[in-house]
Amino acid sequence: MGCTLSTTFRSRITARLGRTYLARIQRHGLGSSTVRLLPEDLLMLLRRDGLDPVRRVAATRAKAPVSRVSLPFGMDAWVVTGYEESKAVLGSADGFSTDFAHLAGNAGIGAEQSPGGLGFSDPPVHTRLRRILTPEFTMRRLRRLTPRIEAIVEERLDAMAAAPGPVDLVHAFALPVPSLTICELLGVPYGDREDFQRLAMDRFDLFGGTSAPFGAMSASLDYFRGVVRAQRRSPGDGLLGMIVREHGDSVDDEELAGLADGVLTGGFETTASTIALGSLVLLRNPEVAERLRSDETAAAPFVEEVLRYVSAVQTAFPRFARRDIEIAGVTIPAGDMVLCSLSGANRDPSYVTDDGGFDPGRTTPAGHLAFGHGIHRCIGAELARMELRVAFPALARRFPAMRLAVRPQDLAFRKLSIVYGVESLPVLPGRSAGGVPRATAS
Template sequence: MTQIKRRVLGAVRGVLLRILPSPDIDLSRLDRIPESLGWPLRRDGFDPQPRLAEIREQEPVHHLTSMMGMSVWLVTGVDEGRTVLQDPSYSTDIRPYVGSKGAADGDIGGLGFTDPPDHTRLRRLITPEFTMRRLARMRPMVERIVEQQLDEIAAAGEVVDLVPTFGFPVPFLVICELLGLPDHDRQTFMELGTARFDVSQGGVGSLGAISESREFLKEATRRQRAEPGPGLIGQIIREHGDEINDYDLAGLADGVFNGGMETSASMLAMGTAVLLNDRKSWDRLRTEPELVDPVVEELLRYLSVVQVAFPRFAREDVMVGDKQVHKGDVVLVSIPGVNRDGAFGDRPEDFNPERESSRSHLAFGHGLHRCVGAELARMELRIAFPALSKRFPDMQLAVEDPADHGFRESSIVYGVESVPVRPGREARGGMPAAGVGFTRP
């Protein structure tokens, strides 16, 4: 089961369990998302469906569907989206509604699906690991991993797929270093990470992989209790060992892996494809790497790889725009929808690194549940794109039709299966020195 199915089905589960008192409902067994609920997740290449723009123009807060007598609302306006995402009158906590199996094995939860005070307690433990001071210490490691993958591209031949050589391994290796996973654990962790998004066995196979991933991380946490490692798990144990149990710490680690792995992989793969179609930006990243900030921010806005924010459940009647949302209704904020709002200037459907308003995008969310790893993601992208263009200035896409990338049909994290390229001439000279040519957020 893909991440979109887990999140949306979690939202649906919450809706039904508010209506039906039975604690035995397990909507993870559903093999499809209803068309009335799932259509906003399908896209046309890099772009959202035109229907999203039409709805935003008519009513930025739109009644999407009704399920079992409950309303599901879709928000596509940027102002309305910010209002919803920062409003504490909504809950994202679906743990009471996942049934006995979910409550027992923790297949749904983490910061995104947790309300204060649990959210406040857990986020306080992890936030210091993502400060600019601590992230600055990670920069040489990220540069080393990027350079390693550039070497792999150079050795791969005339046509190279950037997904397995660059898009996936860069964030995967960064996350492993961040968590402090030893080398002998990484192959197992990679296999579990891949299996949890495989729908070939339906929900049973995916949820089984999720449970295995949690158990794997709980075992890693237990080992580090006795001998804390150099990464995030060990750091939290050293500083807050008595304040967090193995289950919660494994959940935080699992959230870091899922939040930072697939999203960054999609951004690196699709972002490179966008840049290779915009030679002006590609060439300027090589010759003027100080311009990487606006390029990255515009890519984040333009691609909006996270397609929907965590579902919000209204705790009370509330007005959103000019619409009355009732207690128990579900509100979904479409990130591609809000990030293509006209508030971002002329032709928001175009990729334009000179767009001054790009920085105010909602690609990382907003408010209480804004992505805690946003600055790590930015750092990876700011290092990777200039390094790639500098090493391979003549790189070209090896496919003419964008559809050949194999865009995902329905996923909460949008992405591609492949980005075949011809690396072309290799320009030696290495990467920019740490801190040179890049500006901090």
Template structure:
């Protein structure tokens, strides 16, 4: 490192220390520095070429500094798996960047994705039993009913539709509301809080504001159900653990379920429907049998990787790399899941969507102790919804080319504003 770089880094760290005393607040960050936006940019459904070039050149790359801390990006598949699983060297505590003192309960930074063991372990043990395959099997008829009702509405309003607003968003929204046990009166107020949580076009301001609104709503829902628990997850946890979980803690857990199960599933359903409708082999496999349908779902998860990056990690200690470089204690490490899932080390011809591909050990749900607790629910929603969509409407055809679609510019969860399509006047008997 040059003398100038060392001085710049030292000055940055001094400024950081001073700023932290007054409160370095990511909510005040109105724009992401350009050098940090690479992991969030794509070319249609594919990562931008720069990220593949970076993976080939330096699978663990130093992007620059942020208030005196080094910022790194991990793009290689093997390196993502190794570092994501290294809880001893890396922390998930985002709270260090957002001063908590004087903040309301709704504004506190927490939740499974942004906490470390042992707190993370304690919180996750409340949720894990609710998301096993056996426990989730009870939701299959519910998801089937929600999907059927949505397809009925599409058919009645057809032949033109928007795969986003008419299909992809309503289904996971209804599922997550049913799962949490939110009454009908709460759902209208709850609608629309998802997209802004992942939008980084205004830096941290919009995302943190949306997070506070969502947490405030769910903390209130917990308080209302404490006296009379409902039939869903909130009510169940109150009944079983109500004496151990205060409103803020349980509201945060519910918010994590919403965060991981609504916007992400909606983006996967929308882009998945678009891709499947343009791939005859995928449509045939979805309708063949469960094993074939599951294969299509796994390839969609790998190829699309709508959760583009994992929650950032912060180095607890100096971490030496094999090439002699060192991730310094306090440095920020980002993980490009989409780059990892397009790594030739994971799959042959990784930029091609191949529904016949044998399932890979992709990282669409992350890896390590922070791997998405709701992964099986997401798979179930995708399998049921996409299978029924192509079974009901085999003539479904997108009416826009990929370069005509309005994709999100800077979002941790990749998605699209609208996906126009037509039923083409063809559907199979119900």
């Protein structure tokens, strides 16, 4: 009896300490003191060595593609680094949950802070919401955005060509292209593009303290509630207006704000990072840039290889086991958290036959996990592809002599992030092929 009571008491204390620890992260972000408490087997999912996953990911995958990680205060999580194993987890909606309530309960976060949308919901709620959004993301409807995407890209290239001295490609090109595209898609004011960038980026800043990530979610939802109210009064031609006209009050304001927030989250920062990192790939591979300039069919395979190679979204949303479930011969207990390394899975030798490095001649195998897998696969995948297929060839054509304005070793990559990226990418575009002369850099 005494032993049983002692074990129960110890379990309660451990759970309480764990909740306190997670709540501290929510309030203050991942400061250096907090990071020191986390095991490297977890942090490796959020680190990179340049454009490559850290070596520990490959070593872990070779040893155990599904491995348990002990978190502070006796909590356990599971790290999945293999391709087939990640597909098994991400593809099992009945075996794993992404419901926000799991995170809220563990971190002491109120349910009112739920971001809603698709990423943090389970069927049947997820099924109903995705059914509403899916028609808006068919290629037929997305094609209406093609002229606007092309115009946005050209406008940003014109601005780069007119700027004196080195240009930061991240802020001049990679960020504005998806930001303005999403403004167009959702039908929100063009003047709000700065807020879009700030709200989307804050939630991926793990060192941001009270503004990130849940604070950024709340701010974003507050903003979209206002947009939704405006669309209710006068539905526009964008996605929100279409949903209001076609579904009326069957989608309430909170659901619609959550859907808009999910589009922003999934479509802005991830695409911006892929544009920036893919541009760096072009700078390192001038023969590929030349191919994009001369061969219109080269864009699609280049985009797929870049998506797989850079895997901007490093880790999928956390999953929680609904029951004891076996993955690759390993039993994951009910309630445990599971984290899938998308960057690790996309480099798995069982999926790609070499070390997974960038190969301009590679025909990327179907099924890369850059957009996830299963019912939570990114609904905006085709929109992202459209943007990338326009952006990369246009950049290569406009600035055939573009080069880095700093030493490669001086580039600052994000040190610990869910969405990987480079903080800035200073370039010397050179003379614009469109005829706009470039000022000489001093």
